[in-house]
Amino acid sequence: MKIFLSFVRKEFRHVIxxxxxxxxxxxxxxxMMLLFGFALSSEVKNSNIAIxxxxxDETTHTLIDRLDQSxxxxxxxxxxxxxxxxxxxxxxxxxxxVIFPANFQENLLHIQKAxxxxxxxxxxxxxxxxxxxxxxxxxxxxxxxxxxxxxxxYQIELDTRMLYNPQLKSxxxxxxxxxxxxxxxxxxxxxxxxIVKEKEMGTMEILLVSPMKPLMVVFSKAVxxxxxxxxDVILILIMAVYILDMPIAGSLPLLLAESLLFILTTLSLxxxxxxxxxxxxxxxxxxxxxxxxPALIFSGFMFPIENMPxxxxxxxxxxxxxxxxxxxxxxxxxxxxxxxVYKQTLILLGMTLLFLGLAVxxxxxxxx
Amino acid sequence: xxxxxxKNITKTYEKGTVLALDNISLEVAPGELFGLIGPxxxxxxxxxxxxxxxxxxxxxxxxxxxxxxxxDYEDIRKIVGYMPGKxxxxxxxxxxxxxxxxxxxxxxxxxxxxxxxxxxxxxxEPFKKRLAGELSGGMKQKLALCCALIHEPKVLFLDxxxxxxxxxxxxxxxxxxxxxKARGITIVVSTPYMDEASRCDRIALIQKGKILEVNTLEKIxxxxxxxxxxxxxxxxxxxxxxxxxxxxxxxxxxxxxDNHVSFKNGSEGMPQLLNYLNEKGYExxxxxxxxxxxxxxFIKLMLExxxxx
Numbered sequence: 001m002k003i004f005l006s007f008v009r010k011e012f013r014h015v016i017x018x019x020x021x022x023x024x025x026x027x028x029x030x031x032m033m034l035l036f037g038f039a040l041s042s043e044v045k046n047s048n049i050a051i052x053x054x055x056x057d058e059t060t061h062t063l064i065d066r067l068d069q070s071x072x073x074x075x076x077x078x079x080x081x082x083x084x085x086x087x088x089x090x091x092x093x094x095x096x097x098v099i100f101p102a103n104f105q106e107n108l109l110h111i112q113k114a115x116x117x118x119x120x121x122x123x124x125x126x127x128x129x130x131x132x133x134x135x136x137x138x139x140x141x142x143x144x145x146x147x148x149x150x151x152x153x154y155q156i157e158l159d160t161r162m163l164y165n166p167q168l169k170s171x172x173x174x175x176x177x178x179x180x181x182x183x184x185x186x187x188x189x190x191x192x193x194x195i196v197k198e199k200e201m202g203t204m205e206i207l208l209v210s211p212m213k214p215l216m217v218v219f220s221k222a223v224x225x226x227x228x229x230x231x232d233v234i235l236i237l238i239m240a241v242y243i244l245d246m247p248i249a250g251s252l253p254l255l256l257a258e259s260l261l262f263i264l265t266t267l268s269l270x271x272x273x274x275x276x277x278x279x280x281x282x283x284x285x286x287x288x289x290x291x292x293x294p295a296l297i298f299s300g301f302m303f304p305i306e307n308m309p310x311x312x313x314x315x316x317x318x319x320x321x322x323x324x325x326x327x328x329x330x331x332x333x334x335x336x337x338x339x340x341v342y343k344q345t346l347i348l349l350g351m352t353l354l355f356l357g358l359a360v361x362x363x364x365x366x367x368x
Numbered sequence: 369x370x371x372x373x374x375k376n377i378t379k380t381y382e383k384g385t386v387l388a389l390d391n392i393s394l395e396v397a398p399g400e401l402f403g404l405i406g407p408x409x410x411x412x413x414x415x416x417x418x419x420x421x422x423x424x425x426x427x428x429x430x431x432x433x434x435x436x437x438x439x440d441y442e443d444i445r446k447i448v449g450y451m452p453g454k455x456x457x458x459x460x461x462x463x464x465x466x467x468x469x470x471x472x473x474x475x476x477x478x479x480x481x482x483x484x485x486x487x488x489x490x491x492x493e494p495f496k497k498r499l500a501g502e503l504s505g506g507m508k509q510k511l512a513l514c515c516a517l518i519h520e521p522k523v524l525f526l527d528x529x530x531x532x533x534x535x536x537x538x539x540x541x542x543x544x545x546x547x548x549k550a551r552g553i554t555i556v557v558s559t560p561y562m563d564e565a566s567r568c569d570r571i572a573l574i575q576k577g578k579i580l581e582v583n584t585l586e587k588i589x590x591x592x593x594x595x596x597x598x599x600x601x602x603x604x605x606x607x608x609x610x611x612x613x614x615x616x617x618x619x620x621x622x623x624x625x626d627n628h629v630s631f632k633n634g635s636e637g638m639p640q641l642l643n644y645l646n647e648k649g650y651e652x653x654x655x656x657x658x659x660x661x662x663x664x665x666f667i668k669l670m671l672e673x674x675x676x677x
Binding site: 013202203206366 | 457
């Protein structure tokens with residue numbers, strides 16, 4: 001126990017005295033949360049749009065005003081001919097052009113049918129989809145006002161509700177994602193690099209030629225990182241709740257316990273890497289390419305797994321981040337209890353034991 | 369019972385293509401200060417790593433304090449102190465922090481065994497808050513020795529402890545080893561510096577994975593004694609070339625300002641060489657017979673093994 005505490009103290013000193021690891025440990029989660037929270041938001045606010053109004057009547061003017069006043073759009077330019085549309089998209093100044101054909105109001109009032117054309121810049125398909133949806137929404141609500149007094153003969157009303165995240169806030173998506181990525185990165189990379197560094201520096205030689213059991217050496221090295229990763233989980237959760245206004249819907253103790261399990265998974269991955277490789281560079285490379293990339297692609301955080309081809313869906317099952325991501329979303333966003341995540345929990349537990357077993361098996365009590 | 373015994377140890381690297389140790393046998397008596405003398409790449413570090421259980425020999429058997437280096441590695445790790453050739457402490461921890469950490473790893477405390485390292489520690493104590501990475505070479509080695517001693521080992525393995533250390537610190541370091549030896553600790557130390565051989569009870573000369581000779585320094589020199597001459601002339605480089613071209617020259621090496629020369633026909637070679645050199649037009653030649661020292665002996669033994677192969 002005393003040995004273990006002295007390892008913890010030493011490991012904290014290493015981290016505190018090494019600016020790089022301190023930046024990774026504290027700076028990275030803070031930076032990622034702020035970036036995703038404020039800069040890289042997939043919500044659309046104040047998108048520039050252009051208008052081509054061939055009708056210029058009362059109705060079109062009202063509609064244009066409505067679009068401009070909504071928080072989603074600001075009218076940047078009024079176009080005068082069809083030819084200008086392509087030019088303005090090419091300049092990249094607007095994301096959407098709203099086109100009113102001639103005689104818009106007349107058609108609307110007399111044949112009760114008028115067309116609006118929405119032209120989006122689909123070079124960024126996700127954003128243009130969202131924008132077109134918003135624009136349709138603004139136009140539809142105006143239409144409802146207009147016909148509100150008159151009785152339509154038949155009408156199907158769509159009443160859409162977005163469950164768990166009614167405002168479609170992107171933080172509900174990225175906070176679990178950031179937690180997954182950070183833990184994967186810190187747990188696997190920092191642990192393996194820290195242990196391999198001892199091999200490179202030669203200190204492992206001295207630690208091996210000591211009364212300590214060799215396995216105890218690496219375990220004692222890994223445990224401080226458990227604490228550091230757990231600190232990051234709490235840091236991210238505090239930022240999520242107090243800065244990004246994202247409440248934790250489910251049980252906090254359950255969320256913390258599951259996070260602890262996932263940290264153990266990543267630590268055992270780190271131990272496995274450190275048992276196999278001999279240089280910090282290789283350890284870093286494996287962690288980035290072997291763990292972080294799959295974590296990005298296969299956790300469902302950036303790309304929906306259901307849309308992937310079957311082989312990739314199968315592969316995604318062996319990526320531990322996928323399971324943790326789904327656990328965090330279930331607890332944090334949907335507020336579900338353990339009964340709904342026990343399957344994922346068991347899978348993570350199994351993976352942890354497997355990695356740990358392999359790491360112990362691969363571990364060398366000597367230099368070769 | 370704290371001696372070291374090595375029998376027919378062979379070790380290869382890279383799947384047997386690189387021969388590091390070639391059928392080596394050695395005995396180190398309990399309480400002895402034993403030196404492994406040889407140039408870089410001779411196999412000293414490999415031997416240390418086998419004795420400290422970090423490597424497994426391909427062939428042969430070795431014991432440290434009666435424990436087998438392969439099967440009883442856990443016992444050996446409890447009773448030896450090891451100072452690797454490369455400075456292997458935590459550069460980002462201070463002297464104090466390094467010592468306390470290693471004391472705990474070795475299941476003891478700094479205070480409990482302070483008496484063991486006191487002599488050495490007082491020399492670095494003024495800098496105890498300084499990070500190990502910022503220490504001078506000599507201080508680093510003293511700290512590393514403290515760390516290797518903190519658990520009162522029975523056998524101490526020091527791999528090139530004085531490499532990269534200034535002459536004064538080197539002398540101090542050997543003085544410390546004498547004091548440790550007086551405590552009864554068996555010490556195996558390696559060095560590439562021939563002049564340090566005189567500080568050891570016995571030495572083994574090692575070259576290219578082979579032991580050339582094991583004995584006390586005096587006996588090794590005496591046994592390999594041959595007439596040796598120091599020759600000096602202004603144009604030194606040309607002189608070496610000409611001496612080596614002479615038919616009866618056995619060996620010729622630069623030694624300080626002189627060239628040390630031995631002959632295939634012993635002392636008779638010297639007047640013959642002088643004639644030969646006079647014919648070549650040398651002036652201001654100075655020459656005298658000298659007593660071979662350890663370096664001369666090492667070169668002689670090295671050449672013999674090379675010719676033998």
